[in-house]
Amino acid sequence: MNRVLSALVLASTVLMALPAKSEVTRLEPARVFDGSELHEDWIVIVSNESILYAGPETKAPELTVDTLLELDDQTLLPGLIEGHSHVLLHPYNETPWNDQVLKESEAERVVRAVNHVRDSLQAGVTTMRDLGSEGAGYADVALRDAIQKGLIPGPRLLVAGRAIVATGSYGPKGFHEDVTVPLGAETADGFDDLIRVVRSQIGRNIDFVKVYADYRWGPSGTAAATFSTDELKTIVATARSSGRGVAAHAATAEAIERAVLAGVETIEHGDGATLDVLRLMKKSGVALCPTLAAGDAISQYAGWEKGVAVEPERISRKRESFQAALKSGVDICFGGDVGVYAHGDNVRELEMMVEYGMSSKAALRAATAGNAEIFHLSDSVGRVSSGLLADLVAVKGNPLVDISALREVSLVMKGGEVYRKPE
Numbered sequence: 119m120n121r122v123l124s125a126l127v128l129a130s131t132v133l134m135a136l137p138a139k140s141e142v143t144r145l146e147p148a149r150v151f152d153g154s155e156l157h158e159d160w161i162v163i164v165s166n167e168s169i170l171y172a173g174p175e176t177k178a179p180e181l182t183v184d185t186l187l188e189l190d191d192q193t194l195l196p197g198l199i200e201g202h203s204h205v206l207l208h209p210y211n212e213t214p215w216n217d218q219v220l221k222e223s224e225a226e227r228v229v230r231a232v233n234h235v236r237d238s239l240q241a242g243v244t245t246m247r248d249l250g251s252e253g254a255g256y257a258d259v260a261l262r263d264a265i266q267k268g269l270i271p272g273p274r275l276l277v278a279g280r281a282i283v284a285t286g287s288y289g290p291k292g293f294h295e296d297v298t299v300p301l302g303a304e305t306a307d308g309f310d311d312l313i314r315v316v317r318s319q320i321g322r323n324i325d326f327v328k329v330y331a332d333y334r335w336g337p338s339g340t341a342a343a344t345f346s347t348d349e350l351k352t353i354v355a356t357a358r359s360s361g362r363g364v365a366a367h368a369a370t371a372e373a374i375e376r377a378v379l380a381g382v383e384t385i386e387h388g389d390g391a392t393l394d395v396l397r398l399m400k401k402s403g404v405a406l407c408p409t410l411a412a413g414d415a416i417s418q419y420a421g422w423e424k425g426v427a428v429e430p431e432r433i434s435r436k437r438e439s440f441q442a443a444l445k446s447g448v449d450i451c452f453g454g455d456v457g458v459y460a461h462g463d464n465v466r467e468l469e470m471m472v473e474y475g476m477s478s479k480a481a482l483r484a485a486t487a488g489n490a491e492i493f494h495l496s497d498s499v500g501r502v503s504s505g506l507l508a509d510l511v512a513v514k515g516n517p518l519v520d521i522s523a524l525r526e527v528s529l530v531m532k533g534g535e536v537y538r539k540p541e
Contacts, residue, residue, distance in 0.1 A: 197244025
């Protein structure tokens, strides 16, 4: 190789080794909630997709800043992590669940979902766990991948695909025995079938498995357990072999106990949890996603005038159940079953958590660092900390004083990219 060619090769190698120029954004809010604590003297510096620095202004590195965002009288916090959603559903007072599953095409449901994930992102939700496609197959997997590819704006999605149910338990129901209707989930029975179905779903690249540990198939439509403890253990063991966890829909104490003993990671709803069962959850490290807002919405769809009429028994029991969960010390997940009510109204669940007795600080932690820990995401999101992804939200006012300040979103940043700019 002659000297000229050698020089060209060397120059090319050096150029290839040079890092691309970082885009540096400096954020100067009135206060920062870092996922655990509130700070009033912090600034945050973002470089490309990550947080470069978060801390006191006096200790900040001196850098050339491309963009300065002055957030006067605003609180900067980690992007919210919605723990229980259905992006392929829309409010039941618009269209009943049965009609969504039976009459809306998958194409229509995906088009709706594109709007849903956008609305949640605009509301400050930068990560979302979706608890089943409700009859839309694996469209949630495709939506997750489309967001990752930058084709549509939306939160980072964790998806379950088709939830697993026992034969005869799930709907839609009410049809002649010779009529076959599409179900809102996937049936599986017995150990071999459960292993096959879980493996099939893993092959579709779901992020976690959702199972209905009980459902309203008891006498007169009462909730009753569906799978045995050993069947649930089979589901959990099969999922874990691929590095995936299991979330269990469970409203009765019996189903919750079976699911916890089987090794699930979260209990969804948990309406009938007794104090003994909650203590078992606490001991086993199983979190509760209470979904307060779903029942509240459904009761209002049925005609209850909240704040005017007497509170329905269903709502009173849910309040008592949630307060028992707080007393037990079980980890509480923020996730309201959004989809039952409007996407973008995610904060409704946090408002109810505080209304039912949780402190604003604890609710904020649940929606950020808490959910990040429960969903195994702490190494990337959930806190305002150096090295983590720049998933950040700014709101007007102080949500630790008034949780409803989370509705006043002025800035949404996901992976350093701004999706909502301050006015």
